[in-house]
């Protein structure tokens with residue numbers, strides 16, 4: 381949760397390094413020929429510490445879900461490593477992989493389609509026990525499922541109901557209960573509130589916040605909206621076209637962004653205070669996001685960047701603290717993949733401003 385500075389010194393639970401997922405693009409029906417590749421994830425690095433929430437944000441198609449799927453082993457990377465407590469899980473198979481998968485669970489975006497409509501809530505939440513019977517013996521499963529329903533704020537008496545008998549927010553609570561069934565250490569939540577109304581989003585985020593403390597969870601929390609992740613994240617990584625372009629503590633990213641893309645995204649976040657709104661500069665990006673089959677040379681953001689120079693087409697900017705900001709220290713000195721990174725003039729809303737507490741909602 382955002383207010384836990386102790387996580388900065390906690391040990392890494394996930395270490396992602398040089399992660400790539402390229403899907404081959406083929407032509408021909410009988411004799412398939414590879415004519416290119418979709419570079420869905422194109423060199424992602426980050427660390428998740430125990431007890432921490434890392435928010436990952438970026439526009440549609442930038443590769444967020446593909447990263448999520450690789451973290452929970454639904455997709456195998458083209459290259460790179462994902463270390464869970466120091467062990468590269470991309471190299472595991474069989475029993476060892478199954479054991480690790482238990483500890484890294486996913487919560488999906490759309491509570492309307494991710495729950496099987498023909499199964500009762502009890503069967504949906506208890507299904508992971510079929511794969512891991514060692515966690516809950518058959519005779520104890522219903523008790524555990526009732527407990528989980530209670531933990532996520534649903535009436536345990538609903539155990540025999542079907543998904544269509546619940547609201548969107550309640551369904552996402554069911555998805556979270558299922559994610560918790562195996563008592564994982566890491567939850568990868570892929571846009572868990574994007575399909576919900578704003579008022580319900582706040583309730584689900586606050587529930588996740590509470591569960592994090594209760595179950596000692598570490599979260600990778602994916603969203604396309606920067607205002608959603610701020611309330612829950614300790615750190616935030618901003619993705620563009622398959623890569624993280626800026627990453628840092630939430631205050632560094634929200635109040636002192638140095639990458640032009642982050643500055644543009646933040647300039648579009650709604651500000652509730654009219655006075656602050658008046659003083660802020662809205663950055664409208666030119667053009668569309670380039671295709672992931674044809675990523676620009678040098679800096680991948682250069683085709684839309686108002687600061688682009690010759691060097692930007694030649695040299696790929698590394699995701700590091702920019703040398704000219706390093707010496708100064710302070711909140712601007714965080715990782716930013718831009719040759720000309722500098723503090724922006726964009727004004728933003730205060731943390732948590734749009735998210736009421738669980739008791740209020």
Ligand SMILES: Nc1ncnc2c1ncn2[C@@H]1O[C@H](COP(=O)(O)OP(=O)(O)OP(=O)(O)O)[C@@H](O)[C@H]1O
Nearest residue numbers: 403418420439440441442443444445446447604672
């Ligand atoms: N199985 C696949 N085969 C080919 N291309 C794919 C496949 N899965 C994803 N892609 C492409 O990879 C890119 C990244 O997709 P991804 O779903 O990870 O994006 P995202 O950031 O989660 O987007 P959204 O916000 O819309 O959910 C997109 O261009 C997508 O079309």
Ligand code: SF4
Nearest residue numbers: 679682685692718719
């Ligand atoms: S490296 Fe150049 S093109 Fe890329 S974000 Fe920085 S200024 Fe813009």
Ligand SMILES: [Mg+2]
Nearest residue numbers: 444445446570
């Ligand atoms: Mg997605």
